[in-house]
Amino acid sequence: MSKCFILILxxxxxxxxxxxxxxxxxxxxxxxxxxxxxxNVTEYITWSNIGDNSSFTVGVYGEDKDAMIKEFRKVALRKxxxxxxxxxxxxTSVEGIKDIDILYIHKKSGVxxxxxxxxxxxxxxxxxxxNYPFQASMINFMDFENELHFEVNEKQINDAxxxxxxxxxxxxxxxxxxxxxxxxxxxxxxxxIEVQTNKLESLNKEIDLQKARLDAQRDQIRxxxxxxxxxxxxxxxxxxxxxxxxxxxxxxKRELSNLQELINRQNDEAFRLTNTLEQQEDSIQIRKRExxxxxxxxxxxxxxxxxxxxxxxxxxxxxxxxxxKMRSQGxxxxxxxxxxxxxxxxxxxxxxxxxxxxxxxxxxxxxxKKLIALNESLDSFxxxxxxxLKAPVINVKxxxxxxxxxxxxxxxxxxxxIIENLELSSNRLDLTIxxxxxxxxxxxxxxxxxxxxxxxxxxxILPEYQVELNKIGAKVELSFKDNxxxxxxxxxxxxxxxxxxxxxxxxxKDTLLVVEISTYDKNGQTNIDYRDNGQGIDLKQFEGKLFxxxxxxxxxxxxxxxxxxxxxxxxxxxxxxxxxKLESQLNKGLRYLITLxxxxxxx
Amino acid sequence: xxxxxxxxxxxxxxxxxxxxxxxGKMNIFxxxxxxxxxxxxxxxxEELQKIxxxxxxxxxxxxxxxxxxxxxxxxxxxxxxxxxxxxxxCMLTTSLAKxxxxxxxxYDLLSDYxxxxxxxxxxxxxxxxxxxx
Numbered sequence: 001m002s003k004c005f006i007l008i009l010x011x012x013x014x015x016x017x018x019x020x021x022x023x024x025x026x027x028x029x030x031x032x033x034x035x036x037x038x039x040n041v042t043e044y045i046t047w048s049n050i051g052d053n054s055s056f057t058v059g060v061y062g063e064d065k066d067a068m069i070k071e072f073r074k075v076a077l078r079k080x081x082x083x084x085x086x087x088x089x090x091x092t093s094v095e096g097i098k099d100i101d102i103l104y105i106h107k108k109s110g111v112x113x114x115x116x117x118x119x120x121x122x123x124x125x126x127x128x129x130x131n132y133p134f135q136a137s138m139i140n141f142m143d144f145e146n147e148l149h150f151e152v153n154e155k156q157i158n159d160a161x162x163x164x165x166x167x168x169x170x171x172x173x174x175x176x177x178x179x180x181x182x183x184x185x186x187x188x189x190x191x192x193i194e195v196q197t198n199k200l201e202s203l204n205k206e207i208d209l210q211k212a213r214l215d216a217q218r219d220q221i222r223x224x225x226x227x228x229x230x231x232x233x234x235x236x237x238x239x240x241x242x243x244x245x246x247x248x249x250x251x252x253k254r255e256l257s258n259l260q261e262l263i264n265r266q267n268d269e270a271f272r273l274t275n276t277l278e279q280q281e282d283s284i285q286i287r288k289r290e291x292x293x294x295x296x297x298x299x300x301x302x303x304x305x306x307x308x309x310x311x312x313x314x315x316x317x318x319x320x321x322x323x324x325k326m327r328s329q330g331x332x333x334x335x336x337x338x339x340x341x342x343x344x345x346x347x348x349x350x351x352x353x354x355x356x357x358x359x360x361x362x363x364x365x366x367x368x369k370k371l372i373a374l375n376e377s378l379d380s381f382x383x384x385x386x387x388x389l390k391a392p393v394i395n396v397k398x399x400x401x402x403x404x405x406x407x408x409x410x411x412x413x414x415x416x417x418i419i420e421n422l423e424l425s426s427n428r429l430d431l432t433i434x435x436x437x438x439x440x441x442x443x444x445x446x447x448x449x450x451x452x453x454x455x456x457x458x459x460x461i462l463p464e465y466q467v468e469l470n471k472i473g474a475k476v477e478l479s480f481k482d483n484x485x486x487x488x489x490x491x492x493x494x495x496x497x498x499x500x501x502x503x504x505x506x507x508x509k510d511t512l513l514v515v516e517i518s519t520y521d522k523n524g525q526t527n528i529d530y531r532d533n534g535q536g537i538d539l540k541q542f543e544g545k546l547f548x549x550x551x552x553x554x555x556x557x558x559x560x561x562x563x564x565x566x567x568x569x570x571x572x573x574x575x576x577x578x579x580x581k582l583e584s585q586l587n588k589g590l591r592y593l594i595t596l597x598x599x600x601x602x603x
Numbered sequence: 604x605x606x607x608x609x610x611x612x613x614x615x616x617x618x619x620x621x622x623x624x625x626x627g628k629m630n631i632f633x634x635x636x637x638x639x640x641x642x643x644x645x646x647x648x649e650e651l652q653k654i655x656x657x658x659x660x661x662x663x664x665x666x667x668x669x670x671x672x673x674x675x676x677x678x679x680x681x682x683x684x685x686x687x688x689x690x691x692x693c694m695l696t697t698s699l700a701k702x703x704x705x706x707x708x709x710y711d712l713l714s715d716y717x718x719x720x721x722x723x724x725x726x727x728x729x730x731x732x733x734x735x736x
Contacts, residue, residue, distance in 0.1 A: 387666060390697045394720045395617040402624065414624070421617040541669075552668035563668070 030143060031071040037148055038072075038104060038128055041139055042081045044168035047101060047124055048161070056084040059091045059100035059125075061109045066090070068106075100125055107131035122161045133183075134176040144186045151179055294443060300358075302440050308351050309433045315344055316426055323419065334403055334415070341400045341422065348393045388432045388550060388562060395425035427560070435564045438494075439549075442571055447488035449576065451600065454519050454528060455480035457492045465500050472504065474513035482521035483528075485596040487576035495572050498565045499592065503532040505559050508587065525595040533589040539582070546582055577601075606659040606734060608651065610636045612644040612675065613664040613695075622662070622721055629723060631730055632659070640667040641675030648679075652686060659734070662695040662721075665703055672696070676710050687712065691733045695719060 038058070050056070058076070060069045069090050076086035081101075091097055094115050103125055105111050113129060113136050120127055120138075129137040138157045141150035152172040157164045173179050322336045399422045406412050458478070469476065485492075500515070507513040516531045537546070537553045545551045547570035552563040566582075569592075573580045577597050584590035609632040613619055619637045626635060636651075638644035644661070651658065665672035672694065679687070693715040694707055707716050714733065717725060 387697050391615055391618070391719070394697060395615065395621070398621040398625075398720055399617070402621065417620065421620055425617055550666070554668060 027067060028071065031068050032075075033143070033148060034068065034104075034130070035072050035075045037141065037150075038102065039075070039079065039081065041126070041128060041168070042102065044165035045126055045157070046163040046165075047082070048163075049124065050082050050084070050101070053084060053101075055087050056081040057087045057089060057100045057102075059089050059097065059103045061091045061103065061105040061111055063092070064090045068104075094119065097125070098123075102126045102128060105129045105137075113137055117156060117159075120160045122159070124161045126157065126160065126162055131183075131186075134179040142183065142186055144182055144189075149173055149179075149182055291443065298440050298443060302437070304351070304354060304358075305433065305436060305440075308347065309437070311347055312344070312429065312433065315340065315347065316430060319344075319422075319426060323423075334406070337419070337422070338400060338403055341396055341403075344396055344426070345393070345400065348396075385432075385436060389429070389436075392425040392428040392432065395421065396429075399425065431560060432562055435562045438568060439564060442491070442494070442568060442575070447491050449486055449488050449600075451484060451486050452489050452492065453480075454483040454485060454492065454526070457489060458496055458517065460489075461493050461497050461500070464497075465504070468504060469513075472507065472513060474504070474507070474515065477514065477516045479516075479518035481519055482526060482598075483519035485526040485576075485598060486600045487578070487596050488572075491572045491576060495569050495594075498569050499530055502565050503534055505561065506554065507532070507534045521598065522595075524598055526598045528592070528594040528596070530592040530594065531589060536584040536586050536588050536590045537582070538586045539584055547580075605630075606632050606730075608632065608634050608636065608656060608658045608660075610638060610644060610647060610658050610661045612638045612641065612661060612667070612672070614639050614667040615664075618664075618719070625721060625723060626726060629726060631726075641670030641672065641678070643669075644675055645670075645678055648682070648686065657686060658690045660729075661690060661692045663692060665694065665696045673706060673710075676713065680710075680712060691715075691729075693717060693729065695721060 042056075058072060058081075060066070060072060062069065069088060072088045076088050080086060089100065091100070091103065094111065097103060097116065097119055101124070103116075103120075105113070105116070105127070107130060113127070113132060116127065117137075127138040129140045131142050132140050134140075134151060135153050137153060138160065139150060139152050141148050150172050151174075152164060152169055154164055154169065173182075319337075319340045322340055323333070325333070325336065327333060399418050402414065402418050406415055406418070455478075458480075462476075503513060503515050511533060514533045516529075518529045520527050520529070535554065539546075542551075542553050545553075547566050549567045550563040551566070552561055570580055573594055573596070579595045581593045582590060583593070609626065611619055611622055613622075619639075623635050623637065626632065636647055638647050644663075648658065663672045663675065670678075676692075679692070691714045692712055694713060695717055696703070697719045704716065707713055715729065717729070
């Protein structure tokens, strides 16, 4: 039977959680019940000399680490016996039984109680045993179906020098037959447990076998895993190589699409350029036709203007000398001036008459539709020109009117002012005619183009400006580099003259004029970078008008001009297949960026 | 009846000198102002407004630097009616261009269009037409 218990204990340790926890808890409960029972028993036993002791000592047969002893010690910490603190000791041999008040022995400890009982005579030690046969001990109990059954041997208790309460005797099992009945049932129960334990054992063995098999399989799997890992290494290497190749391919793809885009852009550009070229060619053709027509008209007109201009120039000189005389000769001056101005007026009327006549002649040819169209295209130019010619002539006429009125008056204070205005108007007339000649010349003449140096052109025109430049303390900074261009020498001279004239005319009053001219080659074109530090132009206000005819951007009446300078610059650069761009800010000077073809175009 | 303010807008100093003389002699206006371009004319109008005065008449040239006659009219149109209501605006120009005449017709606030030169008779006619009793 003890073997059976040990086996159960053994199994409970090895067969895992299923059994173990329940069994352990059950055992703990039983130990608690035992301890409780022993405590209860002490209530019914009288120790005669217990009052001399300082503590009550309980001996438990077995090892110190036994669960029963541990449980007893736990309870002893808080529960007294006979109002004394309780000490629990373990007893490992029959010889060791001394200095205790109660001895507890379980049948499974294998102790023969016949050897123990004589030792307890008059010792006042109460023997409490479990699962021993009937009347073999002092108080003997057994645990069956969670109920404690006990029998008491009064004689043995009295032999040990102790007294037992009759009350305890009434609760105990009195007959050996009753005891043995329960005892047999208990043994049967325990046998059943043994059978189940054996079954469990064989199951355990089976489990061990399976475990071993599983271990073997696990090893096998581990080996396979190791080989898989090494294979994985190979695969990841290959994957890396693959992704390297893929990224190389993506890179090449990107490069290809960049190239494609570049090609597309270039194609677009080429297409656009072709379009522009076509458009330009068309407009050049139209322009050429117009020019031919205009040239025809202009040469007629120019002839008349030339005649007029000569006459006017002569008259002008005469007026000047006459004016000198008039100033010294007092009132006679007015008369002479009047006559001269009348002549001027007559010339104007003659010119106007001539034009009217010419216009009527043109009207004769109205059937020719082409000529009408041509005439109309010329109209706007003529109107603009006529405004500029008419204004000073009207002024001359008005001044004559004023002079007439003042000739007969004593008060002649306005006369000098009138003469000043006369001079202003005739100068303006001269200026306008000069500009008209220049305009007609640039439209009419196809100058010979050649490979020329801008530096040479500049030095050919510089002398005529040198005196003026020195006078106003101007500085001209030159940097001619890559300045060869295929264009007309005289037309480039005219461009530079107009640039310089404007810089001098529109210089700032508070600063000395600085002109910087530099040339360089860029994209196969000769660039001229022309800057000054003059008054500049408000580009926001005049953007659209910059290079138009008869446009002026200053309200300063002291600066004479007709507003054709920038038009001429633009026109001449266009004629020479160049471009011109203007950058400027008011009062911060301006900058022309001119490009010209470097070489003769391939025909 | 004497009018208060006339504004001559022209860039030609000789024209201004003559017209000021001619109209001054006629003794119609208390003051004759001169502006050399459209921008200066706008400035003059503002200046008069500040002292509580309004113009009676503007004689306007077309071709001028900085701001020409038409550009002036574009700005002038946007001024308050209070400033414009009693003003007679008249083009006075040597421009022979048909398109200028056509363009002038686009402006409702333009009362008249006359050619230079200005004579006393022409001026008298204008005054009678717009300020006559």
